[in-house]
Amino acid sequence: MSVRGWIGWTAATLVVALAVHFASMWYLPRLVMSRALAQMGAVNTIHHGKRADASAHGVVRPSPDLLYSVCPFDLSRAALRVTAPVPRGTYWSVSMFDDATNNFFVLNDAHANGAVDFIVVPADWEKPMPYRLVRSPSVRGLVVFRTLINDERNLAAIDAARRKAKCAPL
Numbered sequence: 001m002s003v004r005g006w007i008g009w010t011a012a013t014l015v016v017a018l019a020v021h022f023a024s025m026w027y028l029p030r031l032v033m034s035r036a037l038a039q040m041g042a043v044n045t046i047h048h049g050k051r052a053d054a055s056a057h058g059v060v061r062p063s064p065d066l067l068y069s070v071c072p073f074d075l076s077r078a079a080l081r082v083t084a085p086v087p088r089g090t091y092w093s094v095s096m097f098d099d100a101t102n103n104f105f106v107l108n109d110a111h112a113n114g115a116v117d118f119i120v121v122p123a124d125w126e127k128p129m130p131y132r133l134v135r136s137p138s139v140r141g142l143v144v145f146r147t148l149i150n151d152e153r154n155l156a157a158i159d160a161a162r163r164k165a166k167c168a169p170l
Helices: 003-039 152-162
Strands: 066-074 080-085 092-098 103-108 115-122 132-136 140-148 166-169
Touching (some): 003 140, 066 080, 066 152, 080 140, 092 132
Parallel strands (some): 115 132
Antiparallel strands (some): 080 166, 092 140
């Protein structure tokens, strides 16, 4: 093979490799999130998971010391209101992920002041709202609540508190 032929094949291989790389970097995270959201239940509704054990895989690498609640969301028809009391004396957090698995919002018990109440809106939302707004970079995504079981004696109270969380269209 001539040098010219070798350079042509090398260039073609690099172009194909770059195309595959960039396509997979864009497509694969969205495919993963799409499949995960499809398995979590109805959108714009909170779902409280059971305590994680060896068979649990609804959340990536679940911890048996945490209680998880999830809310798959779709903002195509309406904004989403998220409210939750924050249990005292234990770790608690709410995180939000876009349709490409990117984390775009986190709030924990140290900064929540006892409760959260905010509206999730698309990034291009323009209407003023009397609530704290969280702009989602995508129309579809996921809200994840985590609550630490800091003492087995507190499990019932912690579980009861997390079940008061709401996730509903505005």
